[in-house]
Amino acid sequence: MKNLILSKERFEHFISLLAKKHNVMGPVHKGYDNFSFQPIKTAAEMTLKYVPTIIPPKKYFMPQYESFLEYDKTWGENMKAVVESEALVLFGVHTCDIAGIKALNIVFSDRPRDYNYLSRKKDVTIMGLECNEYCDEFASCAMMNNHLPDGGYDLFFTDLGDFFFVEVSTLKGDVIVEEIPVFEEALGRHFKELQGLRARKAKTFTNEVGIEYQHVPKILSDTKESLIWNELGDKCLACGNCTNVCPTCYCFNIWDEVNLDLKTGKRVRMWDSCQNEGYAKVAGGESFREERSARQKHRFFKKFKYMVDRYARFFCTGCGRCSRTCMAQINLKETLKKLKEEYAR
Amino acid sequence: MSPKPKVAFFDFACCEGCQLQVANMGEELLDILGAIDVVEFREVMSEKWDQNYDVAVVEGSITDNHAVERIKKIRERSKVLIAYGSCATIGGVNGMKNNFPLEEIRKSVYGESAKFFDTIPTHAVGQVVKVDYFVTGCPVYPPEFVKVLKCALMGINYEVPDYAVCVECKLNENVCMYERGLTCLGPVTRAGCNSWCINNGNICYGCRGMVSNPNIKGAQDVIARYNIDMDLVQNKMNMYNKCRELNKK
Known part of the structure; x- marks a missing residue:
C-alpha cells in the first residue's frame, strides 16, 4: 500500500487524462437532488458532494438486464455462454457502496459461481471517495460501520481542501497512478490533515439508531410476530423501490427470449424483487409471501439475519436508499428503533 | 416447412x-x-x-x-x-x-x-x-x-408483469415524478412498458391497468401526504380503468 496526494489544481487534468484512456463513470446530478453514475469525460460533469445515487454502482457488476446464454434448437443442449462486459473505471464511489460491492462479491463467488458477475468485477476499477459529512438523515452508515474506508477499492480519495489524499490499495490502482503522472508523495502534514478529518468524523458520525448492529439479528428473531410488521405491510405499495435501489439485493428472474425464427434466441435475466407480487408465486397460483407485511419482514431478515447466518456479514450498508426512495415512508432506522423498543419490553 | x-x-x-x-x-x-x-x-x-x-x-x-x-x-x-x-x-x-x-x-x-x-x-x-x-x-x-x-x-404463455411501473422506472434510473411534484400512476399500474412515458419525461397515466393486488389504503395515505386531491387521482385512474368496475358485477 502507498499513499499519495493529488492537488486540487490537477484534479480536472487527472479526470480528463483518465477519461482519455478509460471508460469513466462518475456521480452526475440528474436534478431534484437525485444523482446517477453516468459516463463522464471531464470533472465538471460530476458532482462530488452527492446523496447516494438512485441505483447503486452494482448496476455495473450485475446489469439490470443482461443476456447470459445463446441458443439454437439445432445445438440441442449445447447452449453458448455469453458475457457482455467492458473495462471501466468507477470514480467517486462512497464507502457505503463499496461495502455493497464487497457483499455482492461474497454472494456471487459462492458456488455455483456467477461468471458474468465475476468477469465484470475483474473489468471494473473502483476509485472510492470519502464522505466528510453526512449526506442526509436517512443514512445509518456509522451504525453499520461503513463510514470509513476499509478496502474493496483500487484507489481511495479523501478531499482535504487543497488536495485529495489518495490511498493506493491494489496493483490495478498502482498502474493507474503510474500511467497518469499527476500525483505527489504524501508527506507528514498530509497524514496529519487526514487524521484531523477522521477525528472530526468520529464526533459527527455516531450510531444513528442506538443499536449495536451485532444485536440486530437477535432483536429480529425475538420480534418475528410483532405487529410492527403489519404496520409496514399496511403502508407498503409493493412498488419494489426499496430492493431495486439496495446495494446488496441481488435477486433476478430468468427467461428465454426467442427470435422471430422461433428457433434461436437468448436466455436473459432481469433484477427481481421479493416485494413484487409474483416473486414468491408458484405453479397453481399459490404465493408463499402473499402479505406485503411478510415481504417487508423478509427484507429486514435478509439484510440483518439470514445473510449474517450464512456469510457472517451484514447486508445493510447504511446507505439509506430504501428509506429515501420509499413513497410510503417506511424508514429502516425508525423500524429498527421500534423493534428494539418492543424487544426491550 | x-x-x-x-x-x-x-x-x-x-x-x-x-x-x-x-x-x-x-x-x-x-x-x-x-x-x-x-x-x-x-x-x-x-x-x-x-x-x-x-x-x-x-x-x-x-x-x-x-x-x-x-x-x-x-x-x-x-x-x-x-x-x-x-x-x-x-x-x-x-x-x-x-x-x-x-x-x-x-x-x-x-x-x-x-x-x-x-x-x-x-x-x-x-x-x-x-x-x-x-x-x-x-x-x-x-x-x-x-x-x-x-x-x-x-403456443406458450405470456404473463403481463404483475408489478408496478415503478420497478422498471427505477431500473431505468429515472427521477421519481413525485419528487418533481407531479402525480404519476406508476405505483399502482402494471409494468411491461419499460416505463416508456417516464423515460421520455411524461408521467404514467395508468394505461396498462392496475396491478392485481393494489394497496388502496396505502396509496391513499401516500396521496394525502403529497397533498394531492383524491378526486384528481380518481379521475386519472378512471381515464383508462373505468371498465374494471364491470368485473365486480
Whole structure:
C-alpha cells in the first residue's frame, strides 16, 4: 500500500487524462437532488458532494438486464455462454457502496459461481471517495460501520481542501497512478490533515439508531410476530423501490427470449424483487409471501439475519436508499428503533 | 416447412393508433412478416380472408350490440385471440362513457339520429369473449407486442408483469415524478412498458391497468401526504380503468 496526494489544481487534468484512456463513470446530478453514475469525460460533469445515487454502482457488476446464454434448437443442449462486459473505471464511489460491492462479491463467488458477475468485477476499477459529512438523515452508515474506508477499492480519495489524499490499495490502482503522472508523495502534514478529518468524523458520525448492529439479528428473531410488521405491510405499495435501489439485493428472474425464427434466441435475466407480487408465486397460483407485511419482514431478515447466518456479514450498508426512495415512508432506522423498543419490553 | 400462420388484425372502438404502432415498426416488421402471413389488416391492405385465422389481433373496445356479434364471430373463426391496446384489454379511454347514463351519452354523440344507433356500456374485449393474450398500453409498446406475438406463435404463455411501473422506472434510473411534484400512476399500474412515458419525461397515466393486488389504503395515505386531491387521482385512474368496475358485477 502507498499513499499519495493529488492537488486540487490537477484534479480536472487527472479526470480528463483518465477519461482519455478509460471508460469513466462518475456521480452526475440528474436534478431534484437525485444523482446517477453516468459516463463522464471531464470533472465538471460530476458532482462530488452527492446523496447516494438512485441505483447503486452494482448496476455495473450485475446489469439490470443482461443476456447470459445463446441458443439454437439445432445445438440441442449445447447452449453458448455469453458475457457482455467492458473495462471501466468507477470514480467517486462512497464507502457505503463499496461495502455493497464487497457483499455482492461474497454472494456471487459462492458456488455455483456467477461468471458474468465475476468477469465484470475483474473489468471494473473502483476509485472510492470519502464522505466528510453526512449526506442526509436517512443514512445509518456509522451504525453499520461503513463510514470509513476499509478496502474493496483500487484507489481511495479523501478531499482535504487543497488536495485529495489518495490511498493506493491494489496493483490495478498502482498502474493507474503510474500511467497518469499527476500525483505527489504524501508527506507528514498530509497524514496529519487526514487524521484531523477522521477525528472530526468520529464526533459527527455516531450510531444513528442506538443499536449495536451485532444485536440486530437477535432483536429480529425475538420480534418475528410483532405487529410492527403489519404496520409496514399496511403502508407498503409493493412498488419494489426499496430492493431495486439496495446495494446488496441481488435477486433476478430468468427467461428465454426467442427470435422471430422461433428457433434461436437468448436466455436473459432481469433484477427481481421479493416485494413484487409474483416473486414468491408458484405453479397453481399459490404465493408463499402473499402479505406485503411478510415481504417487508423478509427484507429486514435478509439484510440483518439470514445473510449474517450464512456469510457472517451484514447486508445493510447504511446507505439509506430504501428509506429515501420509499413513497410510503417506511424508514429502516425508525423500524429498527421500534423493534428494539418492543424487544426491550 | 409448414405454411406460415394466418394472422388478421381487427379494430373496434379505438383510434387505430395501435395498428399504426405495428405498421410503423420499421425493419423489425420485415422479420415479423417473415414469420407470419397477414391475411387481413384494414389499415394497411384491402384483401380479406374468408377462412379461419390462426391468430386474430384485436384492437378497440366493444361499445354496441353490432360489435358484440362481430367479435363473437371473429372469436369463432380464430384459434388464438390477442387483445392489444388499452381499449381492447381494459376498455381504455372509451370506458369514460360508463360515467354517464347511456341515453344521455347517445344523444350527445348522435343528436337527433340517436334512435338509429344502439349502445351498450363500454366493455373490454375480454369482458365479452375469451382472450388468450393481452398486450396492454395506449398505444401498445412495440417490443411487448412482438414478445406476445412470439409467445402466441409458439403456443406458450405470456404473463403481463404483475408489478408496478415503478420497478422498471427505477431500473431505468429515472427521477421519481413525485419528487418533481407531479402525480404519476406508476405505483399502482402494471409494468411491461419499460416505463416508456417516464423515460421520455411524461408521467404514467395508468394505461396498462392496475396491478392485481393494489394497496388502496396505502396509496391513499401516500396521496394525502403529497397533498394531492383524491378526486384528481380518481379521475386519472378512471381515464383508462373505468371498465374494471364491470368485473365486480
